[in-house]
Amino acid sequence: MTTTFQPPSLFETFCTATFRVLLDCMARPGTIGQIPEPSMFTNIPTITIDQQPVIANRFALTSCLSLLDQETRFAQAANSSWIDPQSDINRWVQLRSNCRLSDAPNAQFVYLWDSASSALLHELNPGTLTFPEQSCTAFIAVPEINHTEPTWRLQGPGIDGYCDVGVHGVVADFVTHINATRAHFPLGIDIVCIDTHGKCLALPRTCQISLK
């Protein structure tokens, strides 16, 4: 049979492969997926925190970017404060996705550079009863995710009973901040945590998290 399609670009291949990881992780909270290497993105601008340059988690930032286009509004935060829309890092994301830069309450996607920024989750749009799907999705960079040293117990749709998972190097209030976003289902923020190796853990608003 003849095929009549254009071979996908490296970026399109990355977007599709990344989406399938996000899909599997979102459908099965507790599953740890592997985000593919975003090799087409080089020279991601650093940001400065306390006069020190900080490098983005390239897996977390680019997997968020893979869902952005001119229809979506985006914001990012580091060290518990929102990053200026005019900054190099925001313009870098905008140039590669055509997304619109936004303030926190109107953002549909946010990238949080660290777990400390989870203190800002309460500023995001949780959707409405009629349109709960209009809520924000937050990608959060964390140091390490594994199954070998569990710290959390997860329950909810997508999980056969319960699932234990380890999220390491995060601030003490992380789970408190996340749980506060989903106290009023169907409203809520859907969250994707990605570690420095590209390990991915999705926490849809249906997912109940308790500390082990």
Added chain:
Amino acid sequence: MSTTPEQLYNFGFIDEDSKREVRRQILKAIALPGHQVPFASRDLPIARGWGTGGLQITMAIIDADDTLKVIDQGDDESVNAVNLRRLLQRTTGVTTTVDTTAASIIQTRHRIPEEPMRRDQILVLQVPMVDPLRWVEPNLERATIMHGESDYGRMWVYMYESVVKAGDLRIATQYPVIVAGRYMMDTTPIPRWDVMRLHNAEALFLFGAGREKRIYAVPPYTTIEPLQFEDFRFKTEFVAGQICARCGAQDTFLTSHFVVDSDHADGGHWRSSCSDTSFCDKRVLVNATTQEAPQ
């Protein structure tokens, strides 16, 4: 669909921005099990009502490594299934199969395959009618508000009066369920036979309605409760003693065909066989092999 080499389609036919939009809405649908998420349904080279909703989901999720199966009424060889499979195959180059166990994505109308689906498989259902509340509230916007408020009282009353008292079976073939204890969802167009196979399943189920522009999902390990009453329990189409005339299966969903037979007084007779033709073919083959083998 004829093209010259200069007119290449995008991988998966629809453009990347369309895919991204469908992808964003699928992720939200999974986070809100059973909730209908609007999406900007695109025009496709097939008529709406012939699976454009399911097709756009498949086009948005499919990867070059996937193995695709397409069925209509359980049948891989129906005209509609063949057309959809050809379009997807030509615009992605993926391997196709009729074997449920070999597929990573199964696009279907009317049926969930008989063989249990695994965690590495996604079932994409083409949906003609999305909202279970259409029986009591034909206006989709008002129905959306009712879903938001869990305002399902009128639906329960309607269900009781039409199904239990009047024996109206139209709704019984489009059985409403409650997903994960919250949203009421229509299981159109699958038979009641398949309804409880959505319950705590291993696979992910994605539903797409092209005409009504909605996507919804049932994640794995999610509860499905059919609307039922003390004096009217949910029942499947199963009839005691039913049997497939081809493979002899006694626990599958059957369809009936009229077989023309001039010797017969009525000019023929009705014959029932598995609606899942690939499953039935497998069993016929196994039966033939085991009969040949000496015991």
